[in-house]
Amino acid sequence: MKNITLSIEEDVLQEARKIAAERGTTVNAIVRASLSELVRQKKRTRDALKRMRKLAEEGGMELGKKRWSRDDLHER
16 A cells, blocks of 8 residues: 555644544545545446447447437427
8 A cells, every 4th residue: 555645724634534533434544435436436437438339339339429409309
């Protein structure tokens, strides 16, 4: 595990310490968990997009920017 140094406003740190104490943990553990969750979410999103592109290619579809407007879809 690597150590890092963060700069944070004093009032934010004080509140984070209170929250950590209420949860029976440390600010370090909260930051580590938050960053880990951020990375997990990004990876899930990236993996889902890869699966969508693969399915689209297999189905002969093409993913890209939309080329239609709401009015185009609802012409009467």
